[in-house]
Amino acid sequence: MTDVDTYDLPGGDIGDEDLMAEVCRGRESALRVLYDRHSTAMFRLLLRLTSSRPQAEEILQEVWLAVWQSACRFRGESSVRGWLLGVARRQAHNRLRRREFALAPLEEASHVPDPGADVEASVLSAAARETLTDAIIALPEHLREVVVLALVDELPYRDVAAVLGIPVGTVKSRMSHVRARLMRSLVERQESL
Numbered sequence: 001m002t003d004v005d006t007y008d009l010p011g012g013d014i015g016d017e018d019l020m021a022e023v024c025r026g027r028e029s030a031l032r033v034l035y036d037r038h039s040t041a042m043f044r045l046l047l048r049l050t051s052s053r054p055q056a057e058e059i060l061q062e063v064w065l066a067v068w069q070s071a072c073r074f075r076g077e078s079s080v081r082g083w084l085l086g087v088a089r090r091q092a093h094n095r096l097r098r099r100e101f102a103l104a105p106l107e108e109a110s111h112v113p114d115p116g117a118d119v120e121a122s123v124l125s126a127a128a129r130e131t132l133t134d135a136i137i138a139l140p141e142h143l144r145e146v147v148v149l150a151l152v153d154e155l156p157y158r159d160v161a162a163v164l165g166i167p168v169g170t171v172k173s174r175m176s177h178v179r180a181r182l183m184r185s186l187v188e189r190q191e192s193l
Contacts, residue, residue, distance in 0.1 A: 016034065016081065020071055041153055042088040049096065059088070059092050066087055066091055077162060082158070085163045139181060143177055143178050146171055
């Protein structure tokens, strides 16, 4: 058994799986460490699914309550991060079903500029990013959510599958469709210039 005081140390070497086991045992300090590690990624996902920051913040609180109540259901079939994002997605969809909210535009996702890039490279990079963002926005939702989880949230396919509740093979298939559609879209865009 892990000492509770260890959880209060920043950057401790306690793994997420061990923390989940401790949350299952009712250790609030373990939940705080998980919150510190994963709430930013969960909040980004919720912002993409909702149209407002206050709505995303409210759902985030509901998510952590759900995590506290259902921690014992974590079976390790995905990473803890993937499981947490799955809980966040389900909570958001449950909330969105009760009331209709517009989805936040993908292009509003935060971007940290490269301070070392020159002006020309920045302009070209912004144009390429805009073209790619437009192509991603044009994807059907079932493809768009896979690409965002895999590329923006940097989840492995196994975790994307867990978040979306689909087989890993389906994730791979959808990513293959995404690549083909994005390539066609970018080639068409280039030819029109």
